[in-house]
Amino acid sequence: MTKTRAAGRTVGGFRSLSLQAPAVSLLFLWMIVPLAMTVWFSLQRYNLLMPEMTGFAGLENYEYLFTDPALWTAMGNTLLLVGAVLVITVVGGTLLAVLFQQEFLGQGIARVLAISPFFVMPTVSALVWKNMMMHPSNGVLSWVAESLGLPAVDWFSSLPLTSIIIIVAWQWLPFALLILLTAMQSLDEDQVEAARMDGAGPVAVFFFITLPHLKRAISVVIMIEMIFLLTIFAEIFVTTSGGPGLATTNLAYLIYIQALLDFDVGIASAGGVIAIILANIVAIFLVRMVAKNLES
Secondary structure (H helix, E strand, O other), rough: HHHHHHHHHHHHHHHHHHHHHHHHHHHHHHHHHHHHHHHHOEEEEOOOOOOOOEEEOHHHHHHHOOOOOHHHHHHHHHHHHHHHHHHHHHHHHHHHHHHHOOOOOOOHHHHHHHHHHHHHHHHHHHHHHHHOOOOOOOOOOHHHHOOOOOOOHHHHHOOHHHHHHHHHHHHHHHHHHHHHHHHHHHOHHHHHHHHHHOOOHHHHHHHHHHHOOOOHHHHHHHHHHHHHHHHOOOOOOOOOOOOOOOOOOHHHHHHHHHHOOOOOOHHHHHHHHHHHHHHHHHHHHHHHHHHHHHHH
């Protein structure tokens, strides 16, 4: 009986593997072929403006990038953008989740309105902020500043990276709110009520009950947001085009400049490989952080 069951499990395992193989193989090819082509082109001299210059370049493209100050500026802007947006969305999302968890008139409508910016396309969001909110002459923020007797601010000229951070944070704050508000639904109200009966105030309840309860949800928010924030492009393209100078050029936009403005496929591919390595380093760090929180 034991041998029959073991054999059955073995046959079932092979049968299951044969059913999964086509999908897994297709997914593997879908991932590995673009990656292999990117690595191959990063080792070639391939500039569309100079088709006669071809051949194996080795690590010349990588050497060019690592000696180019634009790469380090772009990486610094990328990390600053990601870090600032994460702080704003996690802190703001946590506070808003606590606020929207309370009972008040029109709670359902308020939740829908608070979450709705996440469903606005990045290009549309950037256009709205550029032409309606941050415009130095006709923008809402300019009108508010003039109403208070303050000079209007030309956001994209004087505070370009701050402007991008505000736009991106406005887009991703509803996502953090949605995840954290969902996690708040599972908070044990009896535990909160017991803490209040013991004399704990709102601040103590937040730091010792609510925040530890949201720890896993915050880790998920950080992991998902960081993966997407490393590839921010549309907001920069629509508003500042990476400028002034390189003030708002992140790694994704630098690759775009090399590939579609300078037509240097080799250097752009090398930049893509660097971006992949950076994303994998971040992913390893995030997976470990999330796994540690799940174990605790």
